[in-house]
Amino acid sequence: MLKNRVKELRARYGLTQSDLGKQVDVTRQTIAFIEKGEFSPSITLALKLAKSLQTNVNELFWLEEDGNEK
Amino acid sequence: MKNDFRLQYPLWMMGFIVVLGMFAYGISSPVTEIVNTDTEQSIMIELEPVAGFIVVGTAVLYVAMLATFIFQLLRHNRKNPTQKVSPFSIRPLEYLEQDEGMTYITRKASQKVYTFMSWSLPLLAVFAMVTPLPRLFIVWGILLVALIQYVIYYVEIRKHFKEEVE
Incomplete structure (x- = not known):
């Protein structure tokens, strides 16, 4: 399952879902879907999110298997 | 987003379908008499009072709903110039893309x-x-x-x- 730190990093930079959505050119709802884990973004969007949140994709997204977290 | 016309579109369609179903009931129950002789050609359609009321009532309701629907659609297009929807589009209007x-x-x-x-x-x-x-x-x-x-x-x-x- 794809896990992410989008919500955590977004909060760290004081961004709302709308703010982040505008930065990466998607709707607020799409940011919410990603944060809830309902939707796995494309590589392009993942790269854009990582850039906006000043991190890299590996730090932002990771696969969690059998309860083993990163 | 919750008030987005495209989200509400399926509700509109459900409403139109229910009204159409009632209209179908109304027009399915008339007594029809067709006369076709050498001296007379006529078609008489007689609606029962209840069926007549349903036909007229649902037709009026349908037109009123259609007018409101078009108003809402135009309002959506005015508020969302980059995401306009067309009632004549082949693609379903409810698609969010x-x-x-x-x-x-x-x-x-x-x-x-x-x-x-x-x-x-x-x-x-x-x-x-x-x-x-x-x-x-x-x-x-x-x-x-x-x-x-x-x-x-x-x-x-x-x-x-x-x-x-x-």
């Missing part, structure tokens, strides 16, 4: 509808062939399938918009 997240949930909902249609339409066709039901029931069957497809689509889309937290 402004980004990959919206496209994803639209695809999920459409898959559920397609699954339902893939077995409900053949089932309805068999049902219509083997049962000696009046035409009205066949029409209601088709409208019911159309209604359920919008319910499936709407429920699936709404599920993703619940508990939206900024």
Whole structure:
């Protein structure tokens, strides 16, 4: 399952879902879907999110298997 | 987003289908008399009082709903110039495709509808062939399938918009 730190990093930079959505050119709802884990973004969007949140994709997204977290 | 016209579109369609079903009942019950002789040609359609009321009432309701629908559609297009919808578009108006997240949930909902249609339409066709039901029931069957497809689509889309937290 794809896990992410989008919500955590977004909060760290004081961004709302709308703010982040505008930065990466998607709707607020799409940011919410990603944060809830309902939707796995494309590589392009993942790269854009990582850039906006000043991190890299590996730090932002990771696969969690059998309860083993990163 | 919750008030987006495209989200409400399935509700409109459900409403139109229900009214159409009532209208079908009204026009299915008139007494028709056709006279075609050498000296006289006439067609007389006589509606029962209740059926007549249903036909006129649902027709008026349909027109009123259509006017409100068009008003809402134009308002949506005015407020969202980059995401205009056209009533004459071949693509369903309820599709949300402004980004990959919206496209994803639209695809999920459409898959559920397609699954339902893939077995409900053949089932309805068999049902219509083997049962000696009046035409009205066949029409209601088709409208019911159309209604359920919008319910499936709407429920699936709404599920993703619940508990939206900024």
